[in-house]
Amino acid sequence: MKVPSLRDTAIAATLLLCAGFALVFFYAPLDVDQGFIQKIFYLHVPLAICSLAGFIVGGIFGIAHLRTGKAIHDVRSYVSIHLSVIFGVGVLITGSIWAHASWGKWWVWDEPTLVSFLIVFLLYATYYPLRYAIEDRDRQARYASVFAITAGAFVPLNFIAVRMAESLVHPRVFATANGGLPGSMLLTFIVCLAGMALLWVALVRFELAAKSASASLSRLRRAIEGETQVPASGSRIAPGVPSSATSAS
């Protein structure tokens, strides 16, 4: 099967997100309880789902790295987690905006959904110092993979635990007790979710392509300058794409 190019993925993500946001403001009805403020839901929830799914993808690449020993999987794991942390920042900020509008407070500490996401976010925030603390690249990649797998396994467990917990004020998406989302809202939400997922994929591929270009440049520099002992490509914490992997995406 032919993998779509980065350009096609980026265009599809942009179109889907624009279509989703158009549906949000011109098609989806106003929520009876929350009114217009509920429109944040179509941004906040897809961001959260993509962020959490991205953490799991990072763990899966971590497994692939430990199984095969190929450095490209470590790079993919790193980029997946990196993008998911960025999406996580978006989740926390948009969630706080919604919370202030809906509850009158920027943050509620006794709400399991909020605090558990913050715990997951802070857990992954420690991923960077973990990489930074280890000089040896092979050991760094191994430890990072172990971290990605362990933390990645924690994400669904955390999600299930939160769903089972009694929510105090945070609304439950896809709750079926009151009939769930009406069709127009569900369609809008699915389009937004698909657009956000494609955006995540496009940005991951974009960063992998940039890392691949940077690694190729380093190899070219070594070849031209005739150096024999040079450090591996990439910054100290952001791994470079190995020379054996010509196609990052």
Place this chain on the structure above:
Amino acid sequence: MPALPLDEAGKYVAAAYVVFLALILTYVAIMAAKLARIDRELHELADVAEGRAGRDGEERAGG
């Protein structure tokens, strides 16, 4: 809590979407700066390679 009136809720909704846009644009700008650096270094290396090839050509012609 009762739903906020549209004029008040609109500010929050706009803020959330602007934050998202700003986040993505900041990321893309940082990546664009990195790609610009790669492009600049690539041109520098091309200049070095061309200079070296020119010198080698002159040496072969002279010797």
